Amino acid sequence: MTEPSIFIHKHILGIKELSPQDIHHIITTARSFREISNRPIKKVPTLRGKTVVNLFLEPSTRTRLSFEIAAKRMSADTFNLSGSSSSTRKGETLIDTARNIQAMNPDVIIMRHGRSGAPHLLGRYVDCSIINAGDGAHEHPSQALLDAMTILDHKQSLAGLKIAIVGDIAHSRVAHSNIFSFTKLGAQVCLAGPATFMPADITSLGAHVCTSVGEAVTGADVVMALRIQIERQHDPLIPSLREYAVHYGINRALLKLAKPDVLVMHPGPINRGVEMNPDVADGPWSVILDQVTNGVAVRMALLYLVLGGDKSA
Amino acid sequence: MDSLIVLKNGRVLDPAAGRDEIADLWIEDGRIIVPDSRPIAEQNCIDVSGFWVVPGLIDMHVHLREPGEEYKETIATGTAAAAAGGFTAVACMPNTKPVNDGSAVTRLIKEKSTSASAHVYPVGAISKNSDGVELAEYGEMKAHGVAAVSDDGLPVMSAQLMRRALEYAHSHGLPVITHAEDAALSKNGCMHEGVVSTRLGLPGIPAAAEAVMVCRDIALAALTGAHLHIAHVSTAASIAHLRQAKREGVPVSAETAPHYFTLTDEAVADYDTNAKMNPPLRSEADRLEIRRALSDGTLDVIATDHAPHSVLEKECEFELAANGIIGLESAVSLGLALVRDKVINETRLIELMSVNPARILGVPGGSLAAGKQADVTVIDPHHHFILTEDTLVSKSANSPFLHQPLTGRAVLTICAGRITHMLLQSMKG
Numbered sequence: 001m002t003e004p005s006i007f008i009h010k011h012i013l014g015i016k017e018l019s020p021q022d023i024h025h026i027i028t029t030a031r032s033f034r035e036i037s038n039r040p041i042k043k044v045p046t047l048r049g050k051t052v053v054n055l056f057l058e059p060s061t062r063t064r065l066s067f068e069i070a071a072k073r074m075s076a077d078t079f080n081l082s083g084s085s086s087s088t089r090k091g092e093t094l095i096d097t098a099r100n101i102q103a104m105n106p107d108v109i110i111m112r113h114g115r116s117g118a119p120h121l122l123g124r125y126v127d128c129s130i131i132n133a134g135d136g137a138h139e140h141p142s143q144a145l146l147d148a149m150t151i152l153d154h155k156q157s158l159a160g161l162k163i164a165i166v167g168d169i170a171h172s173r174v175a176h177s178n179i180f181s182f183t184k185l186g187a188q189v190c191l192a193g194p195a196t197f198m199p200a201d202i203t204s205l206g207a208h209v210c211t212s213v214g215e216a217v218t219g220a221d222v223v224m225a226l227r228i229q230i231e232r233q234h235d236p237l238i239p240s241l242r243e244y245a246v247h248y249g250i251n252r253a254l255l256k257l258a259k260p261d262v263l264v265m266h267p268g269p270i271n272r273g274v275e276m277n278p279d280v281a282d283g284p285w286s287v288i289l290d291q292v293t294n295g296v297a298v299r300m301a302l303l304y305l306v307l308g309g310d311k312s313a
Numbered sequence: 314m315d316s317l318i319v320l321k322n323g324r325v326l327d328p329a330a331g332r333d334e335i336a337d338l339w340i341e342d343g344r345i346i347v348p349d350s351r352p353i354a355e356q357n358c359i360d361v362s363g364f365w366v367v368p369g370l371i372d373m374h375v376h377l378r379e380p381g382e383e384y385k386e387t388i389a390t391g392t393a394a395a396a397a398g399g400f401t402a403v404a405c406m407p408n409t410k411p412v413n414d415g416s417a418v419t420r421l422i423k424e425k426s427t428s429a430s431a432h433v434y435p436v437g438a439i440s441k442n443s444d445g446v447e448l449a450e451y452g453e454m455k456a457h458g459v460a461a462v463s464d465d466g467l468p469v470m471s472a473q474l475m476r477r478a479l480e481y482a483h484s485h486g487l488p489v490i491t492h493a494e495d496a497a498l499s500k501n502g503c504m505h506e507g508v509v510s511t512r513l514g515l516p517g518i519p520a521a522a523e524a525v526m527v528c529r530d531i532a533l534a535a536l537t538g539a540h541l542h543i544a545h546v547s548t549a550a551s552i553a554h555l556r557q558a559k560r561e562g563v564p565v566s567a568e569t570a571p572h573y574f575t576l577t578d579e580a581v582a583d584y585d586t587n588a589k590m591n592p593p594l595r596s597e598a599d600r601l602e603i604r605r606a607l608s609d610g611t612l613d614v615i616a617t618d619h620a621p622h623s624v625l626e627k628e629c630e631f632e633l634a635a636n637g638i639i640g641l642e643s644a645v646s647l648g649l650a651l652v653r654d655k656v657i658n659e660t661r662l663i664e665l666m667s668v669n670p671a672r673i674l675g676v677p678g679g680s681l682a683a684g685k686q687a688d689v690t691v692i693d694p695h696h697h698f699i700l701t702e703d704t705l706v707s708k709s710a711n712s713p714f715l716h717q718p719l720t721g722r723a724v725l726t727i728c729a730g731r732i733t734h735m736l737l738q739s740m741k742g
Binding site for chain 1: 500506507508510511512513514515516517519583584628629630631632633
């Protein structure tokens, strides 16, 4: 990608608001940062003096670690604030928290929250940039960007690719962001899972719903399995993990239906033996750990771009 | 004391009498009187030429929040907002703190209403504390002034309790107002389940959560022969059940609210909590069907479901925000939009907002006949205005209709012969 596009977004709230050019711009920037992580001294001074607050109001280990490593490799100062958004405390608490953080004048807030739209709410009360690190069942844009980047490491383009996403689409912000991203980049997105896992009118987002996993995987260039949330069983969406594994788990036999050069992806953490068999997760098709590596680069790029990196460069 | 008021040269619209003509309306000592030949002083006259003179509007579904949540609204501020919106009477739902499930709260509301700007008809609870377990004491509440019973805000999940409520209320001559929602289907939902909820990643409430309960309650009304009134109908499926029930002669009536025939789930836009209510704003197909049902008689009433909340309940994450919007001060304008869009005519609008609610609740009003209590609303159908936090009379400002041009407004409200709202000058000034 050589087009001289300018990145104008102050916040990264979702893929929905990004253009295909924006997505390519972020990935190109991320690629240029990737080698920093392979240096003996993994640090550049680009964001020296910038303050990054990790506001994680829902438990997260990987995403937070990835953002923190990204910020530190760019020499930004990072601070962590965690808590729970699941309590029934009123929203003024979130707004008060936001105002308090704002009063300390940070440059970026990276926010994880259990409720959809919480970063949008925060954005109305603070002056700094906000990067959405996952909000409810809405969006997880940095995950979708690292997924697109990982696919583009192996394929020329997403245009015309068949990408199967298997699992609990309804409760997955990863699925939502990936549907937006993959369709914007021209791929055909095929969803599979029991109907209890499908949100209403999901085809309105441009995805195709398959009647079986086999149909979704057949001829696929990419197969992505989503984590089955065991905690969600208060709402009877599936009878058992055992039955799910039999009917919807990704195994070797199923993968034979896909293209020979299929990529197997998973946003992690994997329930091995449930949504994906270990031999698939660790097999030659798997790019699951490349996703993690690219995650750091994408998050470095996002921090750089929202802080106006393009303009100072 | 001279208490004569003469409304001069208005378009008098009295659907109950089949009247639609340019005339003067005379009011004296709190009653509508037959004009006579006595000389009238200028200070007794109000020129209402170009305006409609209609029976006082009645909102049979409001939340006045008193007792218990006076920081949101009180009987005084809520009825003042009603008067400003052209209403001369409101029926207030029992989900106060404590719940109006007995004569103590009913009496408190009635006492506070003696100085209010509109007639207040309390609605008693169906069940004690609206817990859905035991019947409340309808006989005693009726003796102190309740006009209906409802557990509004909460569905009565037990079909057996609903059956008993219908039977028992029937014995006391009270309609049962049902909040039709299957709580298991709507659990955790915070907006209409559809394209928009999927796009926003918000848990949805399917249209079926309302329709299955409408269906159940119609079956129980047919079983008991008791008068069932369905509150805030929001879906096309409910309308289909309702239409069928009315055809079969089931004693059922129903209302919708202005937001359901004006907005759709798209109004949630970027998590706007002022577009959050229960039932939620539905799809465009639902909206169009609601409009059709207002026109063909399937729906009987436009009621606002005026539900004041402060910023404490609304400035927060969408899923955590309280349900409900205020509606008293925008209802006339939104109702008139139906007339401008030729969905209904003027007469039908007045039936929906005055005649029918009076009939369903069995309360005075809905008529401009001589001798009746002088509850009169004067509407300027062309009045342009914008509601803002500062101009609202209600104590709360949770409305999706703020800061946008509205057309058509009550310019004069007279409740029992007393002027409760006036945007006009009397002829003397």
